Amino acid sequence: DTGVSQNPRHKITKRGQNVTFRCDPISEHNRLYWYRQTLGQGPEFLTYFQNEAQLEKSRLLSDRFSAERPKGSFSTLEIQRTEQGDSAMYLCASSPPQIGGPYNSPLHFGNGTRLTVT
C-alpha cells in the first residue's frame, strides 16, 4: 500500500493559464474523489468516479473544470483559464469497493496539490 499519490505538490500559474493535476489512487480502490480546500475551510466535494465512470459532479465544478479517469486507474483534474479564486489545495482520495449494504468505507487522502494563481 503506497498510498494516494498526487502530482505536482505545488503549482504556481498566471491567471488565464490552464493547469492539470494527476492523482494515482491506491491500487484496487475503485472509487476516486476530488476535493478542494481553501484556507481555513474543510474540504469541499468536487467530483467522484467509480472505476472510469464519473458519477457525480458538484455545482462548484464550473465548466472550466474537467476531470477524467481513463481505464479506471489514475485521474486528472484540469482547470482551464485559471482565475485567482481557483487558488486552493486540491485533494484526491480513494476508497475500496464495498460489497452489500450502504457505502461507508473511509476515504484515503493524498497530500494534495497546492495551486496558486497569480
Place this chain on the structure above:
Amino acid sequence: AQSVTQLDSQVPVFEEAPVELRCNYSSSVSVYLFWYVQYPNQGLQLLLKYLSGSTLVKGINGFEAEFNKSQTSFHLRKPSVHISDTAEYFCAVSGVDSSYKLIFGSGTRLLVRP
C-alpha cells in the same frame, strides 16, 4: 441535506491536559461519522469512524469520540494531549442524504502548548 458544524475554530490547550473538540451534524436519516486529522502541508488521515453499534469509538493516537443521536453530536476527546497532536481536525458526515459522499466541517485547529 447533511451538514457539519465545528463551532471552535481554534482550541489552545497545555500539554498533558484533556481536550474535547466539538462536532454537531444535521441529517434527517442515519449517518456515518468520521474524524480526520491534517498536519501542515499534508492530506487528511482518518482518526476514527462511527458506522453502527457502540456509541463510543476509539481511534488512533489515543483519541476517542462518542456518538450522541439525541444531541446530533460526535465530539472528539483525548485525556492527555501531546505537542505532536497540534494539527487541524475535521469532522465529517456521510449518508444517503449526501449520496454517501463525505461532507466536512470547517475544522478545528488544536494548538498544544508546552
